[in-house]
Amino acid sequence: MxxxxxxxxxxxxxxxxxxxxxxxxxxxxxxxxxxxxxxxxxxxxxxxxxxxxxxxxxxxxxxxxxxxxxxxxxxxxxxxxxxxxxxxxxxxxxxxxxxxxxxxxxxxxxxxxxxxxxxxxxxGLDMPAAVEVSGPGGGALRLDAVNLAQLNELIATAGDPDGAEGEDEEDLTGGYAPEDEDDDDDV
CATH class of the missing domain: 1.10.287 (Helix Hairpins)
Incomplete structure (x- = not known):
């Protein structure tokens, strides 16, 4: 009852x-x-x-x-x-x-x-989109902090994302100069 x-x-x-x-x-x-x-x-x-x-x-x-x-x-x-x-x-x-x-x-x-x-x-009929993020060459992606010099090295390894060839390294940084690698404050 x-x-x-x-x-x-x-x-x-x-x-x-x-x-x-x-x-x-x-x-x-x-x-x-x-x-x-x-x-x-x-x-x-x-x-x-x-x-x-x-x-x-x-x-x-x-x-x-x-x-x-x-x-x-x-x-x-x-x-x-x-x-x-x-x-x-x-x-x-x-x-x-x-x-x-x-x-x-x-x-x-x-x-x-x-x-x-x-x-x-x-x-809720749509299947979620599977997304995979990978590093250069399909390898693992580094998730730790990097300084500008390391970022430029990574870009040089992967290639220019805009497909522009023949540009010098200074152009790839957007006019920024790499900071001292001895400076640990950036990490």
């Missing part, structure tokens, strides 16, 4: 106090949690906190699901409205009013593609 409204309100009030105390880093075995809130033990308080957090997560998931469903229904309506223009060939009339041929409305096709893209994002 479901709990009465009064009992549900009492549980919600107790859980709110429990969450507030835990946010203040009050341990579960503190008398303010066990005695004042009416838990039989620290373990019971811990279990109730987990129930409260799971209940909140379930509520949030349900709300997100309802929102997602509403957005999908809106996208369905928009897609249904523009689909015929994007898929059915129609007569094309030129600026002078003469028949040019038949074709689909390109703007409608673009709109359909944007709607499909939005639906894929909303429902």
């Amino acid at each position: 479901p709990a009465s409204n009064a009992h549900q309100a009492e549980v919600a009030h107790r859980r709110a106090k429990l969450i507030r105390l835990r946010r203040q880093a009050v341990p579960f075995d503190d008398p303010r949690i066990v005695n004042d809130l009416g838990y039989s033990s620290a373990g019971a308080a811990r279990k109730d906190l987990i129930r409260a957090l799971e209940s909140n997560r379930d509520d949030e998931a349900a709300e997100a699901s309802v929102y997602r469903q509403q957005e999908n229904e809106r996208l369905d309506a928009l897609l249904a409205a523009v689909w015929p223009q994007a898929t059915e060939k129609r007569p094309i009339i030129g600026k002078d009013g003469e028949y040019v041929g038949e074709g689909v409305d390109i703007r409608a096709v673009d709109t359909v593609l944007r709607l499909i893209d939005r639906r894929a994002k909303l429902n």
Whole structure:
């Protein structure tokens, strides 16, 4: 049998106090949690906190699901409205009013593609893009700090990223002179 409204309100009030105390880093075995809130033990308080957090997560998931469903229904309506223009060939009339041929409305096709893209994002259908960053020659990438001279050496090893050949080393630095390599403050 479901709990009465009064009992549900009492549980919600107790859980709110429990969450507030835990946010203040009050341990579960503190008398303010066990005695004042009416838990039989620290373990019971811990279990109730987990129930409260799971209940909140379930509520949030349900709300997100309802929102997602509403957005999908809106996208369905928009897609249904523009689909015929994007898929059915129609007569094309030129600026002078003469028949040019038949074709689909390109703007409608673009709109359909944007709607499909939005639906894929909303429902998490797109696969994440795999990106791999590598160093010169496909080897490992150094992630430690380097000074300007080391950076210029790395550029010389990899080649000019802009494809400009025949430039001297000073041009590659953007007019900056390499700093003393003895200076450890730059590392």
